[in-house]
Amino acid sequence: xxxxxxxxxxxxxxxxxxxxxxxxxxxxxxxxxxxxxxxxxxxxxxxxxxxxxxxxxxxxxxxxxxxxxxxxxxxxxxxxxxxxxxxxxxxxxxxxxxxxxxxxxxxxxxxxxxxxxxxxxxxxxxxxxxxxxxxxxxxxxxxxxxxxxxxxxxxxxxxxxxxxxxxxxxxxxxxxxxxxxxxxxxxxxxxxxxxxxxxxxxxxxxxxxxxxxxxxxxxxxxxxxxxxxxxxx
Amino acid sequence: xxxxxxxxxxxxxxxxxxxxxxxxxxxxxxxxxxxxxxxxxxxxxxxxxxxxxxxxxxxxxxxxxxxxxxxxxxxxxxxxxxxxxxxxxxxxxxxxxxxxxxxxxxxxxxxxxxxxxxxxxxxxxxxxxxxxxxxxxxxxxxxxxxxxxxxxxxxxxxxxxxxxxxxxxxxxxxxxxxxxxxxxxxxxxxxxxxxxxxxxxxxxxxxxxxxxxxxxxxxxxxxxxxxxxxxxx
Numbered sequence: 001x002x003x004x005x006x007x008x009x010x011x012x013x014x015x016x017x018x019x020x021x022x023x024x025x026x027x028x029x030x031x032x033x034x035x036x037x038x039x040x041x042x043x044x045x046x047x048x049x050x051x052x053x054x055x056x057x058x059x060x061x062x063x064x065x066x067x068x069x070x071x072x073x074x075x076x077x078x079x080x081x082x083x084x085x086x087x088x089x090x091x092x093x094x095x096x097x098x099x100x101x102x103x104x105x106x107x108x109x110x111x112x113x114x115x116x117x118x119x120x121x122x123x124x125x126x127x128x129x130x131x132x133x134x135x136x137x138x139x140x141x142x143x144x145x146x147x148x149x150x151x152x153x154x155x156x157x158x159x160x161x162x163x164x165x166x167x168x169x170x171x172x173x174x175x176x177x178x179x180x181x182x183x184x185x186x187x188x189x190x191x192x193x194x195x196x197x198x199x200x201x202x203x204x205x206x207x208x209x210x211x212x213x214x215x216x217x218x219x220x221x222x223x224x225x226x227x228x229x230x231x232x233x
Numbered sequence: 234x235x236x237x238x239x240x241x242x243x244x245x246x247x248x249x250x251x252x253x254x255x256x257x258x259x260x261x262x263x264x265x266x267x268x269x270x271x272x273x274x275x276x277x278x279x280x281x282x283x284x285x286x287x288x289x290x291x292x293x294x295x296x297x298x299x300x301x302x303x304x305x306x307x308x309x310x311x312x313x314x315x316x317x318x319x320x321x322x323x324x325x326x327x328x329x330x331x332x333x334x335x336x337x338x339x340x341x342x343x344x345x346x347x348x349x350x351x352x353x354x355x356x357x358x359x360x361x362x363x364x365x366x367x368x369x370x371x372x373x374x375x376x377x378x379x380x381x382x383x384x385x386x387x388x389x390x391x392x393x394x395x396x397x398x399x400x401x402x403x404x405x406x407x408x409x410x411x412x413x414x415x416x417x418x419x420x421x422x423x424x425x426x427x428x429x430x431x432x433x434x435x436x437x438x439x440x441x442x443x444x445x446x447x448x449x450x451x452x453x454x455x456x457x458x459x460x461x462x463x464x465x466x
Contacts, residue, residue, distance in 0.1 A: 066402075127400075128377055128401065129401050129402035129403075131377070132352060132377055135376065136376070143365045143368065143369070144361055144364070144365055144375075144377065144378040145377040145378070146361075167361040167382065168361065169299075169301065169360070169362035
């Protein structure tokens with residue numbers, strides 16, 4: 001554990017409250033056009049297309065496309081379900097809702113503290129421009145943006161974790177993946193990375209997130225302050 | 234020009250004084266072993282292998298290797314000329330001299346100022362871990378690390394500039410390359426990027442840097458403060 005030099009972060013759910021953000025931003029774009037929806041249901045529907053969309057890439061059925069492109073495709077898929085018709089400009093704006101999400105309140109102070117000791121990077125399925133927009137909004141002090149776009153594939157494929165270690169010129173055992181999702185940590189551990197679980201019990205709706213990891217991890221906590229303390233920072 | 238949203242920076246020569254840094258760090262590693270060299274001549278010799286080393290990659294004769302690897306190979310090439318024999322551990326340490334270079338004094342305040350208006354990234358031939366080390370040492374407030382390693386090729390190949398624009402989801406006309414070298418700006422302009430030249434007249438030794446651009450550029454100045462003022466920040 002003393003060997004760890006870099007921390008890699010999952011972003012959606014782990015750092016940012018995507019459900020609240022997407023509900024709020026969707027309402028902001030669509031309600032002026034007269035739409036009145038259950039905005040949380042809309043966010044959930046959009047998010048539910050997330051894994052199937054990436055699976056097309058992971059399975060090699062379509063070439064790698066950045067998450068903004070997949071989100072736009074997924075949006076087209078759910079619009080009929082909510083009876084939404086909007087022009088391209090509106091939909092482009094709506095699609096950027098994923099760039100305008102707020103972090104959980106413990107994240108910015110926790111990252112500032114962790115930065116004193118570790119190199120920090122998001123290792124997310126989100127694309128680089130999305131990561132930059134979220135970092136600027138929320139004061140994430142990244143050393144670099146790693147993850148899916150530099151790997152050309154999506155988590156939990158091994159390549160994403162390994163490409164991120166290589167980008168920092170580190171061995172997997174010198175890198176720790178931090179996430180609120182056990183499947184992500186499990187995939188990282190299989191490549192030799194260390195793991196930290198942060199509980200986000202309300203991530204996908206009240207009580208629908210992981211209260212604790214379902215696998216063995218190196219560190220677990222309820223906030224980034226707690227993770228930082230356990231990592232000796 | 235009002236369209237510009239991101240600034241891309243060349244690093245060696247433009248942001249950091251590689252000649253002074255490599256001379257100092259080489260002395261630090263080698264003089265305890267009894268070597269007394271003209272350390273500037275050593276830095277110049279090492280740097281002179283830089284373009285030929287990358288040309289192997291650009292021409293497709295060898296697959297892409299990150300600059301740390303090329304630097305190490307170039308180091309082996311010059312050691313006999315200076316009659317240096319050292320163990321692998323020492324040479325690895327010496328090779329990391331390129332991670333421990335100081336910036337010109339106008340850079341950190343200039344970048345902090347530019348960051349208010351633009352997304353900032355290095356678009357260097359240096360690898361990601363090298364860019365992170367230099368950023369931490371010199372307080373470069375990058376939004377992301379772009380450049381050769383994410384493009385899989387070396388400047389001035391078009392792919393490096395274009396991959397960097399794509400990573401920020403921007404058109405080339407929305408990106409401005411900032412460099413002390415006209416060949417770099419010329420290659421960026423050929424791909425549709427905007428250009429800014431900063432003069433570093435002593436970059437490669439007293440009077441051996443470019444005092445002014447040898448091509449037409451959008452902005453030119455003698456410091457980052459001057460560039461920032463001309464970009465309206």
